[in-house]
Amino acid sequence: MKYARVSFMLVVMGGMLYLTILSFNEPYKQYGEEDAAVVDSPQKVIPKARIDVTAEGALFELLDLEAYGVSGIILEREPNQPAEPRFAIVKQPASADWKAMIISFTPSDSGYLRIRLRGAYYDDIERNHHSVVFDDVAVCSEDLVRNGSFETEENGKPSDWEGDCEAYINDTARARTGDRAVQVWHDQFIDQVIPVAEKKTYMIKAYFKTADETNHN
Numbered sequence: 001m002k003y004a005r006v007s008f009m010l011v012v013m014g015g016m017l018y019l020t021i022l023s024f025n026e027p028y029k030q031y032g033e034e035d036a037a038v039v040d041s042p043q044k045v046i047p048k049a050r051i052d053v054t055a056e057g058a059l060f061e062l063l064d065l066e067a068y069g070v071s072g073i074i075l076e077r078e079p080n081q082p083a084e085p086r087f088a089i090v091k092q093p094a095s096a097d098w099k100a101m102i103i104s105f106t107p108s109d110s111g112y113l114r115i116r117l118r119g120a121y122y123d124d125i126e127r128n129h130h131s132v133v134f135d136d137v138a139v140c141s142e143d144l145v146r147n148g149s150f151e152t153e154e155n156g157k158p159s160d161w162e163g164d165c166e167a168y169i170n171d172t173a174r175a176r177t178g179d180r181a182v183q184v185w186h187d188q189f190i191d192q193v194i195p196v197a198e199k200k201t202y203m204i205k206a207y208f209k210t211a212d213e214t215n216h217n
């Protein structure tokens with residue numbers, strides 16, 4: 001248990017160090033600014049996994065909001081409230097290998113947080129979805145995300161998740177764990193709302209990869 005805690009802290013510290021380095025290279029974008037795609041060369045566009053985190057009803061602030069992962073994390077916040085956001089978009093370039101995205105924050109008050117799994121927007125999104133696959137979504141140290149492995153099905157959909165994903169994968173080779181995972185893109189996403197407590201720090205972790213393993217490096 002002690003070892004697990006130390007390992008966890010090392011991962012957190014490593015992530016924070018990386019974020020610090022990253023912040024010199026990739027400043028926050030303005031909210032609403034989207035990624036341009038090379039319309040005629042979709043194979044050259046690297047899909048980005050995207051997670052939107054929203055304080056339900058805008059009833060609390062997401063204090064100390066940070067996002068980190070393997071590479072290229074982009075954190076966007078709503079305009080005019082850069083220091084105390086109630087909503088944020090986190091994006092990270094996907095690859096054919098599973099990568100983890102981590103989002104941490106401390107709610108200013110108790111309430112409910114909406115987690116939305118989707119892909120980034122691109123100019124050519126109608127023709128090329130730039131889909132990504134998610135599996136193993138969790139809140140570290142707590143069992144707050146229900147069916148985060150997507151292994152439990154209900155009426156053809158992953159139970160405990162709202163919305164319709166592009167594909168509810170049932171293939172051991174394409175899932176990170178078990179048989180099931182979800183394929184999403186910008187316009188077909190899934191949500192889950194979790195309870196959060198005032199002044200407690202949460203860390204959401206989700207694994208993702210590209211949906212099309214042949215087109216991307």
Ligand SMILES: [Ca+2]
Pocket residue numbers: 135136149150151175176177178179180181
């Ligand atoms: Ca799974």
